[in-house]
Amino acid sequence: MTTRALQKVRVAQIEGVTPSVKRFTLESAQGGRLPSWSSGSHIGVTLAGTELSWRNSYSLIGTPGETRFYQIAVRKEEVSRSKGGSRFLHEQVQVGDTLEISAPGNYFPLARHAAKHVLIAGGIGVTPFLAHLSALRRSGANCELHYAFRDRAEGAFWEQLCSEYGSHTRFYVSEEGSRLSPAAVLAHQPLGTHVYVCGPHSLISAVSGAAAELGWPSSHVHFEEFAPPPVSDSLPFLVHLPELSVEVKVGIRETILEALERAGVPIASSCRVGQCGTCEMHVVGGEADHRDRCLSEGEMHEGKIIACVSRCRGQKLTLALPG
Amino acid sequence: MKSKPVYTGLELDTTARRHLFLISGQLGLDAAQRALALSSPADAALVTLDDPGSRETRLCEALTEAGMETAFYLAGPEIFLWQISNRLRSAGVENRRIRMEIAGSMARRVYCVVCGTMNEGVTTAMYRCENCGRELTVRDHFSRPLEAYMGVIADLGALPT
Numbered sequence: 501m502t503t504r505a506l507q508k509v510r511v512a513q514i515e516g517v518t519p520s521v522k523r524f525t526l527e528s529a530q531g532g533r534l535p536s537w538s539s540g541s542h543i544g545v546t547l548a549g550t551e552l553s554w555r556n557s558y559s560l561i562g563t564p565g566e567t568r569f570y571q572i573a574v575r576k577e578e579v580s581r582s583k584g585g586s587r588f589l590h591e592q593v594q595v596g597d598t599l600e601i602s603a604p605g606n607y608f609p610l611a612r613h614a615a616k617h618v619l620i621a622g623g624i625g626v627t628p629f630l631a632h633l634s635a636l637r638r639s640g641a642n643c644e645l646h647y648a649f650r651d652r653a654e655g656a657f658w659e660q661l662c663s664e665y666g667s668h669t670r671f672y673v674s675e676e677g678s679r680l681s682p683a684a685v686l687a688h689q690p691l692g693t694h695v696y697v698c699g700p701h702s703l704i705s706a707v708s709g710a711a712a713e714l715g716w717p718s719s720h721v722h723f724e725e726f727a728p729p730p731v732s733d734s735l736p737f738l739v740h741l742p743e744l745s746v747e748v749k750v751g752i753r754e755t756i757l758e759a760l761e762r763a764g765v766p767i768a769s770s771c772r773v774g775q776c777g778t779c780e781m782h783v784v785g786g787e788a789d790h791r792d793r794c795l796s797e798g799e800m801h802e803g804k805i806i807a808c809v810s811r812c813r814g815q816k817l818t819l820a821l822p823g
Numbered sequence: 824m825k826s827k828p829v830y831t832g833l834e835l836d837t838t839a840r841r842h843l844f845l846i847s848g849q850l851g852l853d854a855a856q857r858a859l860a861l862s863s864p865a866d867a868a869l870v871t872l873d874d875p876g877s878r879e880t881r882l883c884e885a886l887t888e889a890g891m892e893t894a895f896y897l898a899g900p901e902i903f904l905w906q907i908s909n910r911l912r913s914a915g916v917e918n919r920r921i922r923m924e925i926a927g928s929m930a931r932r933v934y935c936v937v938c939g940t941m942n943e944g945v946t947t948a949m950y951r952c953e954n955c956g957r958e959l960t961v962r963d964h965f966s967r968p969l970e971a972y973m974g975v976i977a978d979l980g981a982l983p984t
Contacts (some may be wrong), residue, residue, distance in 0.1 A: 613912075613915055614915055615914060616915075681858035686891070688890060689888060689890065689891050690890060690891075691889050691890055691891065691914055691915055691916060692894065692914050692915015693915070694890055711891075712838070714840065714891065714892055715838065715839045715840030715841065715891065715892030715893075716891045716892070717838060717839075717891075717917055717919055717920050718838070719919065720917070721916055727944060790945065
């Protein structure tokens, strides 16, 4: 894995989409075009606050391949440490500010040979599907979107999606008692269908579970987490890096990756939700508590660990840098 | 030869809920019945595709009834396995859901790399191309899109200068 090129962008526009979701339009700070991208791509945004800084990933929305500007939609989260970056974007970032972003990467592409595409979104997980639907319409592919959100005021983009894609869309508003049933959506889909899920952990688990139960091959189920798995049961521990003589404490609301970044250890990272494998490190001592979705059992056995989500069973983890 | 297909047989795919056997010839039927006797799945169907004339129609009917829960098992001559599996792949079925067993003729379809002719039913290691008349060596190099083995000029000294 290589680190993707970083570049400066200028915030050209900020618009309210719902009371808690804002759309940011970003242009190259040096002028000129930005790198091209395909639907499902995300960028990493570095947010430097006065005390803390964050590296968050956001899906690119809009028309795939748009290089005059990028657009991201950000939901303001109230609580967790890892989501502090979205609050910073909402409260601190102004039009005209400069931000640092990584070039687009895509861990959530469309399957080119699919006979049909079924997109399932939960809440702000709808963002990658805005670009996917645009690409699917351009290619004339058979597709449908199932989008679940809490209430109509907070459901981002549903009116736009309804008017643009009409009969290809179905909305589930939980406050109105309408629930998305993964089994009902997946049953009777034709041969060659691929399903894509983006949303909370619980939705992804429900869809993968229903697909397996219905006899789908796992390679036809694609998902993207927009948040690291919940860490409610986590305890603090120490991370020791003998190579650099560094020892840092990983707090309950923080990840190994964030703790090392705080200590000034540069680790290449990309998705930061345990999916891409960029921030892979090696366990030299201590027992890992794996929480990623990218390593195989064999790789875990070899001592690999994904620093953005995984933790430690016990007091101390001794790690080595990759390569 | 890396491209020479390996046929792993008709062992049941336990992640699927429905099992569709597509067969050709008596030996294909025998192979399917052996596999079914071993595992006796709850939901299985068997479609014979012996007649090349009605094959596409029958296959289409079978595919309309198949869904994401279906795994496919092919048994018959090698040419049949590739014709059907390529057809399944173009319908969006992934390789892991297609299991194959050669049952019947081992005759090869040989593609003459000189003139592009398909020579059917080749059973010898050396073969004279039916179109250009060149003596070909039949290699183990198999092309999945062409559904054929490569036939190359046996005696390079015979190449026209």
